[in-house]
Amino acid sequence: MSQRQSSRPSPLLRAVKKYSVSAFVVCSFTAYAVHERMLGADAAALAAASQAPSVAVAREVPMPPTLTPAPRQIAGAAPGVTPSPMQIAAPRPTAAPAMLPPAPPTAAPAVALGPYKDGEYTGPVVDAYFGNVQVKATIQNGQLADVSFLDFPNHRRTSVRxxxxxxxxxxxxxxxxxxxxxxxxxxxxxxxEAFAESLQAALSQARS
Amino acid sequence: MKTTCILMGMPITVEVLGSDDETLVESVFAFFRQVDERFSTYKETSEISAINAGRLRPEDASPEMRAIFAMAEQTRRETDGYFNIWRDGRYDPAGIVKGWAIAAAAGILRRAGCAHFYVDAGGDIEAAGHNDEGEPWRVGIRNPFDIRQIVKVLAISGCGVATSGTYIRGQHVYDPHAPGRPIKEIVSLTVVGPNIYEADRFATAAFAMGRRGILFIERLAGFEGYMIDAGGQATLTTGFGRYVLS
Incomplete structure (x- = not known):
């Protein structure tokens, strides 16, 4: 009897054992859950995306009922007209990839543009929706030599989630x-868009 | 024949193969000018300015204006509100007008019998047929970190290509919920779609979704996307590779 009793753990020991087993089970479960969560993040991202609204894509672009091309206008035919668009007759694409900014339209036949005056011209700050854009145009030998950003979007007001x-x-x-x-x-x-706007304004200073 | 005009504050280029019809190309630019006159928020005299100034109610506006508002509303619903022309207490429909106008301009060329052309307005492009070498048009994706470079070359025919983005030159965007921890937010998202109207509106909306935007494009049947994050890492949708030349 006494031997059997002595082999039995004391109530205190049993309680400690019970709690440590419970703690082990709880910890294992937690660790497993964390592990699964990390592994499942990709799947969760996809699942989140799959909750995005479904979209019906129109094969035909909806057209407003009455929109038809306006009667033809020849650019530059009306000299008094307010900011007449620059018309650039560009050659066929050659080996070099096209770059921004476009070459200054010095050879434009429709709108006579004087050669640019050398110097540095700063365009206005233009709201580009995601932030402001401002460029500086450098003219050398009457040509646009360099364009640099003075201000550009580095934050996004629309940054949502x-x-x-x-x-x-x-x-x-x-x-x-x-x-x-x-x-x-x-x-x-x-x-x-904002770049072109700011650049155009800088170039118009160079022309005047 | 390739012609560029600065209109709506951006360069617009039309290249048509096998045609020297200057009056046709001029009618395309006249159309853009007409669109600008009506929808420009920079012009005091435009119809949209009249609406924003309270001089004209949207429901009394022209059929063109109401059609654009309807397209914007449809896009808002389809993108979980990420696309919205109502900002800062006024309407700015530029995000829908541009893609629609390019698509409509392409329609003018198609109806005139042109089969091989592209229309590019500020980097958003609709391309039809082939280029002067008889191959699909080669469309570069601009490097968001250096506007003089391209980082991808696509072969495009009968699709629209639109890029939404910003040039941030390496700055980090910070998560306001975890200050001090830089995150690599996206700087450029290019979408290829069945036409430029569709590609442009979804590129705009998906860009606003941040990283989740590429997943939104992934889910859209008939659309592929190329996203560049602030660390210069790109993510491609499953089928994007079919457009890639290099």
Whole structure:
């Protein structure tokens, strides 16, 4: 009897054992859950994306009912007209990829533009929606030699939600500069609009 | 024949193969000018300015204006509100007008019998047929870190290509919920779609979604995307590779 009793753990010991087993189970479960959560982040990101609203894509671009091309106007035919667009008759694309800024339209036949005066001209700050854009144009020998940004968007007012998910496993690569020639370039829309606007204003100072 | 005009504050280029019809190209630019007169928020005399000034109610506006508002509203619903022409207490429909105008300009050329052309307005492009070498048009994606470079060359025919983005020159965007921890936010998102109207509106909305935007494009049937983050790392949707030349 006494031997059997002595082999039995004391109530205190049993309680300690019970709690340590419970703690082990709880910790294991937690660790497993954390592990699964980390592994599942990609799937969660995809799941979040799959909750995005479904979209019906029109094959035909909707056209306003009455929009038809306006009667033809020849640029430059009406000299008094307010800011007449610059018309640039460009040659066929050659070996070099097109670059911003476009070459100054010195040879434009439609609108006579005087040669630019040498110097540095600063365009206005233009709201590019994602931030302000301001450029400085440098004219050398009557030609646009350099354009630099004085101000450019470095914050996004529209920055809405930033998720904490890892990226899903789509293909990924480091960007690499390409030297192949191209017909046309796709680039950031809103900023380039503002860029062109600020540049145009800087160039108009150079003309005056 | 390739012609460039600065209109709507950006360079617009039209190149048409096998045609020297200057009056046709001029009618395309006249159309852009007409669009600008109506929708420019920079022009006091435009219809959109009249609406924003409270001189004209949107429901009393021209059919063109109401059509644009309807397209914007449809896009807002389809993008979970990420696309919205109502900002800072006024309407700015530029995000829908531009893609629509390029697509409509391409329509003018098609109806005139042109099969091989592209229309490029500020880096958003609709391309049809082939280039002067008989191959699909070669469309470069501009490097968001250096506007003089391209980082991808695509072969495009019968599609629209639009890029939304910003040039941030390496600055980090910070997560306001975790200050001090830099995150690599996206700087450029290029979308190829069935036409430029579709590509442009979804590129604009998806860019505003941040990193999640590429997933939104991934889910859209008939659309592919190329996203560049602030660290210079690109993410491609599953089928984007079919457009890539280099």
């Amino acid at each position: 930033i998720n904490n998910y890892a990226m899903p496993y789509l293909t990924s690569e480091a960007i690499q500069v390409q030297s192949a020639r191209v017909n046309v370039i796709s680039g950031a829309t809103l900023t380039s």
